[in-house]
Amino acid sequence: MAEPSCVLGDPEGPGNVFVRTIGLAGVATFLFRNKHAIRGNFARTEGLWSVLETPDDPVNVSVRSVGLAGVVMWAVLVDLVKLNWLDSNLLKQRAGNRIEYQDFVSYIEIDPEMQKYPQNIFMTTDTPTNVKITTSKTPEDQITCFNSSITIRYPDFGTNVSSELKAIRIRSTENITVAVSAHHDITTLIPTEKLSTSYIVSPPSPDRRFQTFDAMTITALQDNTSIVLSELGLSVITNYTLDALETRIHRNADVLAYNIQSSKPVAVFCGMYCMSDVNCSNMIEQIPPSNQLDTIYIVPPNIDMLRTSATIITEKNTFITIRGITIPFGPGRRTRLSITDNVLVLRSVDPILVTSQAFHKDASVGSPYLTVVPGVNQYLPWYKVVVPSGWNTNYIAVMMRKSAVSGLRANKQSIKANTIRFEKNIAIEDLEYSVIIAEVAEGELTLDTIDNTPFGLMVYGNRLGAGYGFAGNVLR
Template structure:
């Protein structure tokens, strides 16, 4: 048996931790690094392995096991120690913007330091103090603007003597202030306002002034004699007194100038009526030339003179109307007569009128009490810019009221016809601006007819917009005159595509004047309609007017025409407006609702009211109505209302105190027929406008207490309308 040799080898691996070789110092750097060394013993761990030869022919070494051996030996070990922090150097100063963009401010500077010389280690103390330091310094970029401010006012100082030598007067005073609180600097603004102001203060001259006497109020009129009549209205002497005590004359002042008492003759009545004869009621055996008479129905006066729009002779001219070719058979001109008794009516025309036409017109008619109408051939309408013989004289055996209607299809209007004795020799024209100046259908018109032979008529033109018109190869401008020579019943009609309102007409003898438009529309809605009114002479115009709404579904345009320079004031819903009109000038007042308009002028004016269609659904096209003034009101009317219109209305302007005394056809007005009743308070008292629906035919309207009131008649149909005043001549203040 072969024996093998087993060789066992031992391998040792030793591990030493944390030791320092070389000389060992017992020391620690507490100033900077915080590291040091000290003598120490360290443990050494040795791991050993046992091996043997193995493998083929023992060519390999194989590990058979391991073991650990611990050794201890002296060494030099590293240590750490506390290092307290210290501040490093300060950084450079850094600066920030000035705190103010103008004027004095401050600029901030800052610097920093770090706790890194050394940095605290191993639990050492941190640095004491602040790591940042600030510094504030004064800075000024620009001076700020300083706006000026006023100082306090100085005391008042007088700059004049007392304005009077007796009694109380005024003295002028002034005071100053300065722009120095502060003064404006560096582009600042100056003070606004006045540096100096003045005032007046009351002063006393040292003695009383003489006080002149002034009259106090008059007493009421007191009868001094009995009534002069035995029937109707007469005269009676009445007296009133006043005292010179408002104030009494003192300090050597003058006594009042004038009479301390007045006497006058005033209308009176003993309650017995006189039979009627024309416009005057009189019986030869009972009435004397001194006024034992009274005014007939529909007239107003003092027993000597009666005035109104009723009469026995009327001069008529029908103006040209635009032809409605869609209703060629519905063309006519008519006279409507309202008579309170049976009457004979005669028509007279110029002796030069063609025989055929004259025979148609020169007739007499017997009409019964109430209303009658007479158809006038349309060929009797005036033609533009031509002298003709188309005047018609209407004579009645009894006192009547006369109205004219010009109708062409859907184009109609009407007018009150004035008695011949109410005609005058001076007129101002009222019309409206033609809707389209390129069509003659809208032309502004004025026509006149002579009542007597040898009449000279002079027209001073007023043409809107500086327009010119041509007549007989001659051009006429505003301010220039046209002259015409007419015989009895001869007429002339002037027509232009621009407004003729304000044209003045003067004549050597009485004439009848008519004005309006051939056919006009006053806004873009609806259709045109004929506009016409007979004008009253200028001596019958008034100063104070109440203009009611024209119709319940329309607006209104009011035109005020001045004869001479006139101051007017008009009021709508409490809002007052003042205007001054020069000669022949006019102003328009637009009323878009159901408001009442009050107009007051310091001189007589002509007032026209145009009913205006203000919306596509509004009923009726325009018509023109003269508005009577308060002094043109009378207390009795007998009027004719044309038949054939869908609705007819009366508009009554009356004192609110007298509404209960109003009678329509001798009966109280039915509340069911009153469509509107609005009131307003004016200088003359409280007045109301009542719109009453009535039928066609004759109507008698009056007050039982004798209160005068205004009356307008108007009506409308589908796309048509008419309107006129029941009286436009002035009885005056009685």
């Protein structure tokens, strides 16, 4: 049996952790420098709970760790904390703490611009990890190892000789965040464990200056997945069955909003797709399932003279407060609101889907992009993203409580005043929020707050003839 290894902690900290192993005799001592916690068969650092199981036969355990001020000691009897190096396909559930490999799916569309602008996968991690990328049609896997962030081209998998839609599955041995590009635009991928069987979707606004069609794609996670596509609140349009990683594209037929119901979880993407390589830019955005929608949204503007519209989609009868006025909304209603240099606040009685779409006034200057707006209750205190290279300007839009702004950090540093391009304070009920848009450099970007206050994050950028945008997080 090969000796496995495990990396613990922050590689920037001092010192090394080592493990002395005493096989069958019974005691494995994990020396440490910091706090530790043991709950049943779990040993925990400040990060995730790690499952340890013991084999019946004698075994020597080798644990290797990078040095770090955050590395933890584990001192446990083998009888209590058992060690088993798990299969690469899953991690087990123990004591109500779900621990599993991160798992994502995405589709790839072959269009005329693929050779000029190949699709990329952007991945970040806080722990060194292995990532496996597969398709349903090919036996070979692409395995990538990285320890912070990485940008890779979509695997070939024969896609350069096929015109059909294909899907890939991305599995990681540690927690990661993943975003993918489609020609220009970028979307954050949703872990498959968060995907579901019910969605509401509204295609983006078509812009006749671009040779595109607006549409959505549906990708199955499991075989024999039945799908029913309806006009939201009205009749069924079509139904069919897909096997694992099969993908179907639906061109929009002047339907304002769709409802998708499936027998098993599916991944849903929405955007605009190129019909030619002339004045064209794909838009892509993965849509969160209905059970992940929120009731309060802060929609920031897009600077650089970009025209922004926010689209609201309702699934049931509800009331939405817009610019201080409460309006009744029926099921399946789609409303688009223009945003110029202001901030839009939306409050709904029931969960709604909100997307942000940006266009430049001059089509030759910047192409459109689409972004799901994160709800206030979905904000997180920490993000790690890759700001893509090759763009003239890149921005972050941060929505957070005003009282916590001074504690916001980008790559462990305060946001520099000379990078801020927009700042506005708004009130939501009894709380005051700040919206800050700052210019950032390309590359890895970690954002957090000193006091762990959650905040919303949207990233976007542009160059001549192109634009992109994605959210840091769209889930609760």
